[in-house]
Amino acid sequence: MKIKKRRGRPRKLTSEQLEMARRYESVWHYEFAQLAEYRQKRILADPLGISAAELAKKVARAAESDDKLDSAEEE
Numbered sequence: 021m022k023i024k025k026r027r028g029r030p031r032k033l034t035s036e037q038l039e040m041a042r043r044y045e046s047v048w049h050y051e052f053a054q055l056a057e058y059r060q061k062r063i064l065a066d067p068l069g070i071s072a073a074e075l076a077k078k079v080a081r082a083a084e085s086d087d088k089l090d091s092a093e094e095e
Contacts (some may be wrong), residue, residue, distance in 0.1 A: 043083045049080055 033041070052060060052075065063072045 040083070044079060048075075048079045048082045051075060051082070 052063070055075070059071050062094075063075060064068065066072065
């Protein structure tokens with residue numbers, strides 16, 4: 021059984037979804053900047069590798085926590 025593709029414009033994101041996307045991006049940039057240069061290069065060279073997975077897990081925990089991002093960045 022084939023699934024029909026929707027035609028037309030994709031649905032607009034809600035304000036909550038946009039806020040979460042902003043949080044994820046902000047935390048990712050912060051955490052990535054904190055890594056050693058060799059780990060940054062490893063992640064960019066292999067975005068599906070172990071180092072990237074570790075970073076993704078760390079980012080998800082921080083972004084989905086109820087803490088404000090400002091307090092996480094100060095640490």
